[in-house]
Amino acid sequence: MSPTREVSVVLPAYDEAATLADTVEITLETLESFLPAESFEVIVAEDGCSDRTPEIADRLASDDDRVRHYHSDDRLGRGKALGQAFRAAEGQTLVYFDTDLATDMRHLEELVERVRSGEYDVATGSRWVPGADADRPARRGIPSKGYNRLVRLFLRSDLLDHQCGFKAFDRGALLDLLDDVEDDHWFWDTEILVRAQRAGYRVAEFPVEWTPQGDSKVDLVRDVFGMGSQIVRTWWQLSVSPRLTRRVSMTAGSVLVFVALALMLVYLEPAAVLDAITGADPALVAVSAVVYLLSWPLRGLRYRDILSRLDYEGDIWFLTGAIFISQTGNLVFPARAGDAVRAYVVKARRSIPYPTGFASLAVERVFDLLAITVLGGSVLLGLVATGGTEEVAAAIAADVGTVTIGGETLNPAAAAGTAMQVAAGVGLVAIIAVAVIVVNARRDTNLVRRGVRAISNDSYAEYVAGVIERFVGDVERVVSDRGAFLRVGFGSLAIWTLDVVTALLVFAAFGIEVTPYLTAVAFFAVSVGNLAKILPLSPGGIGLYEGAFTIIVVGLTANPALTALVALGIAIVDHAVKNLVTIAGGLTAMAWLNVSLTTAVAETEEASASAADAGDEAA
Structure with a gap:
């Protein structure tokens, strides 16, 4: 559409029935004070409102041909509503500001003219540059300054205020940027400004007089989950992803896989690993690796059953290879990036x-x-609730005191106590999560949406609730089918049983007699160790898995041969065997399937976007 007006002002409107008419009237009057009467338009971008805003916008548009109503039946989100309205606008200079008119309208001419004159491509009001007059109470000002500092640090922005709802754009510049802007909600303002700077557009930030309207406050879902995750996503796209060329990916992928071996030894302290292996039967250690390897086809079989329930088929060996690759990625990359x-x-x-x-x-x-919680979580919760873990930790401290490994001083009691607390928390969350999913599947009431709304009243909460609902719905598809639930459930128990058998063979390699009681203790120790290592909190370079394993084995056995140091050695070798099998399988699968690990991680960006788009369409 060729521009027929010089300026288009978009007013994002969500349930603004009480103020919309006055806002449009003030906007028209202000524009008339410095622009010819027919050279501008005002577009009400009404975003799936639940009040009388649509009717009021229709009336305003029928009364004045300079007013247009852009309607959406569904809730698009503030950013998406703005983007669609801007694409439908006719003006060469595109403007928007919040309908609460928090920014004094005497600044509107300056905002428009900075872009309309051709001096800048983007202009934005600011509450933090020198000369600004913003009445910001501490509960709003402190989070705002903290947020803007994070944006400046991670996204290398030169601006001081990214979220002021008072902006103007050159039409060509904005349309060039919109296709790359992914956020549909509150982060839209920040992303458009950051991308404009990265693209080399001229951005003006000028002081405004700003008075807060309403009782805005920090919102857990919107500000922490939403805005924080969007900063990370944009940082990855702008600063990391462009550097991941094919050559870099192939080189880095090969290096990182081999570095994973070194990292594993550094994490577990090479001296400790060597000391622990000394005296152990290498043949039994090798057998333990073979047993652990046998659990991997079971993982592929279980994954096939899950995919089948979600209406997709796959062969066991390919799926086993895919799992090997993703688990290897988890050993190489932080934050379990290998999962994606x-x-x-x-x-x-x-x-x-x-x-x-x-x-x-x-x-x-x-x-x-669920499986590892069933195997060990219930007993663990009982120990934590009764203070039993503290007694066991004290016994270990009295027996061993502190241990120096590779120049690091480790307090086994403190490390193991922390591990037990973390494992108990993870186990409790797992139990609650599964219970909620099962209960939600049998009720008409939407517990997920009710829970999200209980901690957030922001519109972004609806988006987050939708994401969680889609996840819960997928789990419910498996849980609701008794056959699928039993196959996947028993498959999970079999997988983790082989994990325990691997540990028992390591016990035997250290000369420890494997009794029925020790077998029960091993089930408990391995289960809790895997729960514990979800959070990397262990001091002294020793993993939480090793800490939890040690405290349980020593605390729950009376075998004089099973001292804390021996139990720690068994845990180290057990964990090392499992990591080595995982990396070896990952290398083999990557060669077989011709997959570059870093390329796959880079493609996660596309994967996340595609999944979100598909979910939005389904919703």
């Missing part, structure tokens, strides 16, 4: 859509947590 690699692999090699890949992974994680 599996969605990429099954999409790239078997055309399983990203949403299904992510959903199947989430279902698998739920059953993993």
